[in-house]
Amino acid sequence: MAVGFFAAAFPDIDSALALVSPMAYLLGHRGVTHSLLLLPVWAALLAWLFSRFGRRREYLKPFFVISAAALAVHVAGDVITSFGTLLLAPLSDQRFALPAVFIIDPWFSGIALAGVAASLLLPRWRLPAVAALLALCGYVAFSSLQHDRAIEVGLARAAANGWPDATVRAMPRPVSPFNWLVTVENGERYEVAQVNLRRTELLVAGEDAGFLHRLDAAYRPVAQAAWAPSTRFGIDEDAREIAQAVWDHPSFETMRWFYALPALYAIERAGGEQCAWFQDLRFAVPGRASVPFRYGMCRASPSAAWQRFEMVGEDGRRPF
Numbered sequence: 001m002a003v004g005f006f007a008a009a010f011p012d013i014d015s016a017l018a019l020v021s022p023m024a025y026l027l028g029h030r031g032v033t034h035s036l037l038l039l040p041v042w043a044a045l046l047a048w049l050f051s052r053f054g055r056r057r058e059y060l061k062p063f064f065v066i067s068a069a070a071l072a073v074h075v076a077g078d079v080i081t082s083f084g085t086l087l088l089a090p091l092s093d094q095r096f097a098l099p100a101v102f103i104i105d106p107w108f109s110g111i112a113l114a115g116v117a118a119s120l121l122l123p124r125w126r127l128p129a130v131a132a133l134l135a136l137c138g139y140v141a142f143s144s145l146q147h148d149r150a151i152e153v154g155l156a157r158a159a160a161n162g163w164p165d166a167t168v169r170a171m172p173r174p175v176s177p178f179n180w181l182v183t184v185e186n187g188e189r190y191e192v193a194q195v196n197l198r199r200t201e202l203l204v205a206g207e208d209a210g211f212l213h214r215l216d217a218a219y220r221p222v223a224q225a226a227w228a229p230s231t232r233f234g235i236d237e238d239a240r241e242i243a244q245a246v247w248d249h250p251s252f253e254t255m256r257w258f259y260a261l262p263a264l265y266a267i268e269r270a271g272g273e274q275c276a277w278f279q280d281l282r283f284a285v286p287g288r289a290s291v292p293f294r295y296g297m298c299r300a301s302p303s304a305a306w307q308r309f310e311m312v313g314e315d316g317r318r319p320f
Helices: 002-019 022-028 039-053 057-079 106-121 127-161 211-216 237-247 250-258
Strands: 167-172 179-186 189-196 228-231 262-270 273-280 295-299 307-312 316-319
Touching (some): 039 057, 106 127, 127 167, 127 179, 250 295
Antiparallel strands (some): 295 307, 307 316
């Protein structure tokens, strides 16, 4: 159990890249430590460490098998979220994602914790662990079916708008497998809706409602979906010129690679300064205090050089 626990946690050691810089985190998180190509290497290294420091060198082979299985489960758990995982690193920087489960899902975590608790209570039985694993797989399959239903909602909206070539995506949202972000992308334009696939009436959260209830209330029945417009570069011609200059800038290359649903967040003009801020619609979750991964560039005047910034909160910034 100890070997499985530490091996399963190992891939997220790359979170330390955030201490280096935001750029290092974007480029490296869920990278080489989450790679299927390097999984045997990490499993062998972990097995050697466990057998050496545990003074059980005769267990090298079973430690390798357990470590490989734990690493594979971790990678699979990341692939089913919308962030994306570099499964073929370092040979490819393509992100793979099968968005079926939100990054923090109480149902998914509850099933896993129930399986652990039952296994501790019945250590001689395999049934609790097997049952929990099967239940997790069943839950992910069920959530995948809801993903397909959410895509159908987006396709219906695209047809209603007369957008035959629109790209429709659906991202899981917290609290319920029925809560989804649906985006309809037509060129540089988006329409975005937060929907609940099961609900027939609006859920009202009163002043005394709990945190989870308030989160859940943001998702409306499909028939009452509030489709919000968004664009990649804005509508105003002057704003578009500034946004396009930032988006095409060589120093913004990493963000162009990282963003799956890039949208202009704001254009700022103060005195002679100009700023353009972008965000990824995947991470705009109702109820979240601030949206992560908002980046932009500013220049002191139209003739000055652009400088790259990360947005902190709703109005702060820091260069990187």
